[in-house]
Amino acid sequence: MEQLKQLKQYFRPEQLRELSLIVLIALIFLFFGSQIEGYFSPRIFNRVTSDVAIIAVVALGETLVLLTRNYDLSVGSIVGLTAFFVGKQLTAYPDMQPILAMLLAIGAGSCLGLINGLLVSYGRIPSIIVTLGTMAIYRATLVAYPGNKMVVINDLPGWITELGSRQLFSIGEFSIRPVVVGGLVMFIIFQFVTSYLRFGRRLYAIGSNPEAARIGGLPSHRIVLLAFILCGAIAGLAGFLYLVRYGNLNTAAANGMELKVIAAAVVGGISTNGGKGAIMGALLGALMINLLQQSLLRWLVISNFWVDALLGLLILIAVIIDSVIINRLSDLWNRQDQEINPVDEKKVIKEKKSHAA
Amino acid sequence: MLRRFERLKSWEGVLLVVLIGIVIFNSSMTPHYLQIQNQVNLFQLNIEKIIIVLIMAFIIINAEIDLSVASVMALAGCVMAYLFEKGLPFGLCLFAGLLTGVLTGAFNGFMVSYVRLTSLVVTLSGLIGYRGLAHVLLENRSVGNFPEWFDRLGQQPLVGPFPLALIIFFVLLIIALIILQWSGAGRYVFVIGNNSEVARYSGVNVRRVKMILFIVSGLVSAFAGLLLAARLGSMRGDTAIGTELEVITMVLLGGVSIFGGTGSLYGVLLSILIILNLRNGMGLLNVPGENQTGVIGALLILSVLGPNIGRGVREAWNRRHVQHIRVGEEEKGG
Numbered sequence: 001m002e003q004l005k006q007l008k009q010y011f012r013p014e015q016l017r018e019l020s021l022i023v024l025i026a027l028i029f030l031f032f033g034s035q036i037e038g039y040f041s042p043r044i045f046n047r048v049t050s051d052v053a054i055i056a057v058v059a060l061g062e063t064l065v066l067l068t069r070n071y072d073l074s075v076g077s078i079v080g081l082t083a084f085f086v087g088k089q090l091t092a093y094p095d096m097q098p099i100l101a102m103l104l105a106i107g108a109g110s111c112l113g114l115i116n117g118l119l120v121s122y123g124r125i126p127s128i129i130v131t132l133g134t135m136a137i138y139r140a141t142l143v144a145y146p147g148n149k150m151v152v153i154n155d156l157p158g159w160i161t162e163l164g165s166r167q168l169f170s171i172g173e174f175s176i177r178p179v180v181v182g183g184l185v186m187f188i189i190f191q192f193v194t195s196y197l198r199f200g201r202r203l204y205a206i207g208s209n210p211e212a213a214r215i216g217g218l219p220s221h222r223i224v225l226l227a228f229i230l231c232g233a234i235a236g237l238a239g240f241l242y243l244v245r246y247g248n249l250n251t252a253a254a255n256g257m258e259l260k261v262i263a264a265a266v267v268g269g270i271s272t273n274g275g276k277g278a279i280m281g282a283l284l285g286a287l288m289i290n291l292l293q294q295s296l297l298r299w300l301v302i303s304n305f306w307v308d309a310l311l312g313l314l315i316l317i318a319v320i321i322d323s324v325i326i327n328r329l330s331d332l333w334n335r336q337d338q339e340i341n342p343v344d345e346k347k348v349i350k351e352k353k354s355h356a357a
Numbered sequence: 358m359l360r361r362f363e364r365l366k367s368w369e370g371v372l373l374v375v376l377i378g379i380v381i382f383n384s385s386m387t388p389h390y391l392q393i394q395n396q397v398n399l400f401q402l403n404i405e406k407i408i409i410v411l412i413m414a415f416i417i418i419n420a421e422i423d424l425s426v427a428s429v430m431a432l433a434g435c436v437m438a439y440l441f442e443k444g445l446p447f448g449l450c451l452f453a454g455l456l457t458g459v460l461t462g463a464f465n466g467f468m469v470s471y472v473r474l475t476s477l478v479v480t481l482s483g484l485i486g487y488r489g490l491a492h493v494l495l496e497n498r499s500v501g502n503f504p505e506w507f508d509r510l511g512q513q514p515l516v517g518p519f520p521l522a523l524i525i526f527f528v529l530l531i532i533a534l535i536i537l538q539w540s541g542a543g544r545y546v547f548v549i550g551n552n553s554e555v556a557r558y559s560g561v562n563v564r565r566v567k568m569i570l571f572i573v574s575g576l577v578s579a580f581a582g583l584l585l586a587a588r589l590g591s592m593r594g595d596t597a598i599g600t601e602l603e604v605i606t607m608v609l610l611g612g613v614s615i616f617g618g619t620g621s622l623y624g625v626l627l628s629i630l631i632i633l634n635l636r637n638g639m640g641l642l643n644v645p646g647e648n649q650t651g652v653i654g655a656l657l658i659l660s661v662l663g664p665n666i667g668r669g670v671r672e673a674w675n676r677r678h679v680q681h682i683r684v685g686e687e688e689k690g691g
Contacts, residue, residue: 309493
């Protein structure tokens with residue numbers, strides 16, 4: 001019993017869900033590995049990792065917004081618009097520095113995020129309405145962009161193609177590309193930000209109870225605004241990665257990506273009611289969805305038209321597991337936590353005073 | 358007379374002024390705009406959307422959302438086309454299409470009202486999943502050559518210049534108006550949208566109301582899918598992609614709150630007219646489709662931002678006013 005209590009202190013039900021996702025991903029991996037010939041080849045590995053990197057990065061930004069109990073439906077359009085914009089700029093000025101191009105993408109993305117954030121936090125418009133509108137507006141801006149409606153890889157400077165296919169380092173025969181490393185770095189930074197920094201914890205506070213956070217004196221407006229700006233900036237970075245990965249773009253670039261991103265976040269256990277979930281989950285969700293998609297495309301037993309149908313089912317199952325099992329488990333955990341450590345009221349009051357001071 | 362002006366200050370009044378502005382602008386730009394044929398066309402080209410808008414208004418007032426409508430449209434159409442291709446009698450195919458809608462709606466409704474999942478997530482998975490099933494059925498083929506009477510119903514006018522779908526829309530509109538604005542069932546929809554806990558304690562069967570709404574939403578979407586199949590004369594897996602967003606835009610522009618509980622079908626009707634006329638006008642001016650959607654997106658944001666700014670200014674003015682006359686009470690923070 002004593003051991004069980006100790007185990008409980010180090011182990012939360014939310015981690016159980018991440019653990020089960022990892023196990024599930026491993027199972028998918030092993031299953032398709034036994035079914036598809038050449039599944040463990042470097043080519044498929046590259047495909048999956050590059051795709052996951054882009055979706056996971058966008059999902060990470062979306063998670064910041066979802067945590068505050070808001071939505072950003074415009075991320076697909078932001079990714080498309082920044083990729084297109086930077087591609088056009090690079091076509092016009094081919095001797096631009098790579099780092100400058102990346103900063104340009106991040107800057108453009110954060111401007112678009114700023115518009116969303118201002119309308120949501122200071123215009124007091126529900127985020128779903130704002131981003132539904134800006135999704136259409138950003139896409140229209142992309143279509144109305146002067147000049148022809150394509151970015152062609154041959155017009156882009158050589159380093160784009162080079163960056164997309166170069167291997168940074170390799171593990172065995174699997175090469176790791178810069179896009180993947182970029183994604184991983186972002187993931188580590190934001191896992192740290194959301195778990196340890198004040199800004200990150202405040203996102204959770206606002207999402208789990210906006211009213212309480214406001215009364216408790218958190219600058220909710222500013223934090224939500226910052227979450228949207230960050231989400232835009234990250235989507236801008238993902239736009240740059242998108243350009244590096246694909247090179248050829250048309251006006252439908254990254255169309256519908258927002259749904260995939262939200263799906264990844266939901267499968268990863270990030271609640272659409274805010275305040276729940278971890279960045280780690282978004283990464284695992286993106287990995288799982290992409291792995292399943294790429295594997296089913298190559299599995300000859302069922303037609304590859306089943307991919308989306310199964311994806312829908314997967315999302316639903318993830319949410320059902322969340323609401324039926326995980327929530328009950330965490331109720332159980334919380335109850336027993338209180339039995340183990342009954343709340344010391346004096347201590348709480350003392351802490352509150354020191355916070356107020 | 359004064360009371361009439363009071364009513365004009367409401368949201369419907371604003372929409373009405375915008376609509377009149379658009380109509381005047383359009384008719385000054387092109388002489389063909391006000392002809393009956395153009396007006397019928399403008400409805401006819403979007404008839405499936407505006408039929409779904411009616412039930413979507415119910416669902417959003419009920420504080421839920423249904424993102425899967427466009428995918429249900431495609432799935433119902435594809436089930437119908439698939440069975441037709443297999444050689445079943447056509448009436449049975451149509452029935453199967455409608456049944457698909459009922460089943461998907463019941464599934465969504467069950468997940469929302471009995472398993473208690475968020476409707477946004479449930480119908481998001483429906484949006485992806487039902488579309489996927491539609492692709493499974495027809496793969497990437499296009500199925501057409503439906504019976505001649507079916508195509509004719511979808512494409513030719515039935516009574517005078519009005520095609521069947523338009524007549525059905527007006528019948529449904531009247532039914533929806535009666536239910537939502539004047540009947541007890543409509544009150545339930547509002548009450549649940551305002552506060553479903555209170556509704557439950559007052560003895561409203563919240564689960565059943567939500568269930569019924571989702572089933573009807575599925576049925577209406579399936580019906581719209583069949584109408585679309587008749588109008589286009591063929592069906593593909595990717596038909597009607599993205600329709601849900603435009604449907605939701607129409608409802609929200611009509612003054613229905615995304616948090617539920619407020620709104621009216623009159624506003625929704627006006628917003629349908631605004632969007633259709635705006636699109637038609639832009640089409641006559643050769644504005645490309647994506648940019649039309651962008652303009653509507655901007656209109657959606659402005660439509661909520663405008664009243665918010667107005668309220669903010671009014672509150673600020675009231676605060677100053679209160680300070681000025683030095684009421685003894687403590688100032689209330691806004």
